[in-house]
Amino acid sequence: MSKVLLEMNHITKTFPGVKALDDVNLRVEEGEIHAIVGENGAGKSTLMNVLSGIYPFGSYEGDIVYDGEVCKFHHIKDSEKKGIVIIHQELALLPNMTIGENMFLGNERGSKYCIDWNKTYSEADKYLEMVGLTDSSKTLVKDIGTGKQQLVEIAKALAKNARLLILDEPTSSLNEKDSKALLDLMKEFKAQGMTMIIISHKLNEVSYVADKITVVRDGSTIVTLDCEKDDISEDIIIKAMVNREMTDRFPKRKNVNIGDVMMEVKNWTVYHPEFTSRKVVDDVSINVREGEVVGIYGLMGAGRTELAMSIFGRSYGIGISGTLKIAGEEVILKNPKQAIRHKLAYVTEDRKGNGLVLSNSIKHNTTLANLKALTVKDEAADRRSPIPKLVIDKDKEYEVASEYVEKLRTKTPSVEQLVGNLSGGNQQKVLLAKWMFADPDILILDEPTRGIDVGAKYEIYCIINDLVAAGKSVIMISSELPEVIGMSDRIYVMNEAKIVGEIPASEATQNNIMACIVKSGKEADGIANE
């Protein structure tokens, strides 16, 4: 038995209304690679934030024992001083600076008032060599690929004298070859005595590199498997990851009445707007029928939002190709305005960033996507008049907003309330109200229940059921398995920009959906399992 480097005991972390971590225990021995696996939102990142001091000591319960002493980190600097370094999933490099400048940012070499550039670049080159990069440290970060950028991140961590290196989804933006190289590098470091924690949902990678695997689900550690002694077959891990009780959290639909195909997307391909050679949606074909809820399940970064937004008037991505048919007719939607005119609605996952105008009232947010409807009293007369009407009928607006507040049971003193002052669940309802008032036939709901409490979730589900009962078509994007299974008539599984499975609701289980993802990941990566 080698020495235990890190022990996290009974860690509990609550956010207002949510228990993000519930009595988590983790033991990492010196010189091992310890993998943490779990779904999105299982609590992996929260756990690492607790460890690194991003959530300071005192904001959580339980204790952290590192190298034999109890640690009270108040700041990320405190944990870095001890040699605990995190490499986050989103690369945090500044593209217009050189590798060397990036590597010592906030940790500059030289005296207090003067940076020693010779020392900076010579040390940088030394660390680059350690991670196997041959580029000069004077190269600008934007000029190297994402694979190399990930290596620079690791070199940067080494420069901080890391003893415990935490890699959060390190291969999520890498291709197969770079991923393999990265994993091999990890093994090399292990041979030199470095301790590492890798967070991932790619089971093939995990079983390739890890010595121990801890499964996290719903804020708790479920099991820790030792790769040498225990059976670490995918079935067992998947079961531990997703096997939760299916309670009756979803309202049942009466008279399911599914009609003709409303919208059909064929061979849809989208490229990343900045990394123009990267496909974010790859040859996707999906369809949705009248009165049907179609679920799209996928982990974060699978390309779900990108797919939805590119359909919705090309509001994301470049080089979009493929055909889009609405009600049997092929259409080209160049901007959201045209999409709305073709009775399409996209309810964003990012309600604060892309959905609502927080400084405006409920009333103004509700009507924003369909102001035109408020400027005309008589639609037939409007068509005859050549001058577009520009003046808002404020009474009608008030009426509409009040009606939706009542219908969706939004909790607010009045429709004049600023949306920024509402709770998440109520904001979501305002967002839904906006798109319902736009009177679409097809609604794409992107994570419609993210970050809202259980009661509000149930209400949102009821609204979705009402919508399809009224003959609308709903595409529901979600990374919550029970939600997708509980609400959908049909489920598409998406992974790494592709649709990797289509499962009717009657056959869908948490296990076979997760299996779709795991299998596709293996095919794509082609890394040996043993």
Added chain:
Amino acid sequence: MQTSNTAQSSSAAPNKFINFLRKHHVFNKVRAFLQKYMMLIALIAVVIFFSFQKGGAILFPQNINNLIQTNAYVFILATGMLLCILTGGNIDLAVGSVVCFAGGVGAIMMDRSIPWPVAVVAMLVIGLLVGIWQGFWIAYVNVPPFIATLAGMLAFRGLSNVVMGGFAYDITDQNFLNIFGGKENCYVPDFFANIGPEIKGEKGVILNKFCLAVGIAFVIALVIYTILHRIHLKKNGYKLQPIVSVIIKTTCISAALLWLFYKLACHKGILTPLIWIGIVLAIFAYITTKTTFGRNLYAVGGNEKAARLSGVNTRMVKFKAYVMMGLLAGFAGVLNIARFVGAKPSYGKQYEMDAIAACFIGGASAYGGTGTVGGVIIGALLVGVINKGMDIMGTSANYKLVVKGLVLLLAVFFDVIMKMRKKGGAEE
């Protein structure tokens, strides 16, 4: 409670009182009131301060007249600037130069005996074209507004020098001056002079009866509108404001209007620039509150991405804002050459700064999305009163700038702390 034993007995009563206030949300109400009316209170405080200086000279009728005449451009430009700021804190640095350029062209045209209506139209068209030019670069080429309008500021200043050749042009057309507010006859004549007896005001001056009548008519219209509006709101099931606050508000506005028109009546009556200011403010108050374009301005400034995903043509909204700004700058050019009875290549310097300051003092957010025409009126008045008041006190122009700068900083500082407090309150 952390008070010591000796202090406890004496502090018990105030604590009780504070708890009572807290329970009834008095603090929140006071804060909300302050946040809404702070700049109005500041304006009143500044007026009171100056009215104690130099025997209250600032409230003399001719000084009030003068204040309106010399600050007409602030009202007009700040209204346009508000539109730009609403779209996301974007400013227009070129307006001062555009005022000068448009005015210069107009003055030259009149100098060459071209009829004044043609010259006025030409000035407006120049403003409009400048707006289209700048709007194009900003909205459709994504040049940052600061850069695009800085370029305009330099270029149109240069063009002013080019067209005027460094000379000053005088305006002699009396009609033009009367209508747009230059020299001593730019007042609406007293149509009622021969009707009824003479009314005498302060210091025995004969009042302009037409002006008084207009003031009274405005107040009557305001009261009738308030009543009808309230009936309408009630009928449609709106949540009504408490009747007391409506009455207080209406009374205050009525009193202010009557006071203003009385003062004007004491000095020749309604001056024509005031009419133009009124028209511009009314039009843009209507546009910002009642039209889809106005609504889109607030949406784009509040959250551009959300607005675009809601089907708003965000580029068009920005473009239109700058076109309107250009048009108003052209119109400010008209008023400006009338006021100075001529044009010089140096006119209009720092006008953009006064307009921007008026907007921010009037509560517009530097990030866009909030701000009203009503706020702009208060902001512009505050700038005007400080200008005029310090003139009367004989303060040097240099100190005037210092004070204006500090007032701007204080106004925004106040806005920032109010927002911070609110955030803290929400977390409790």
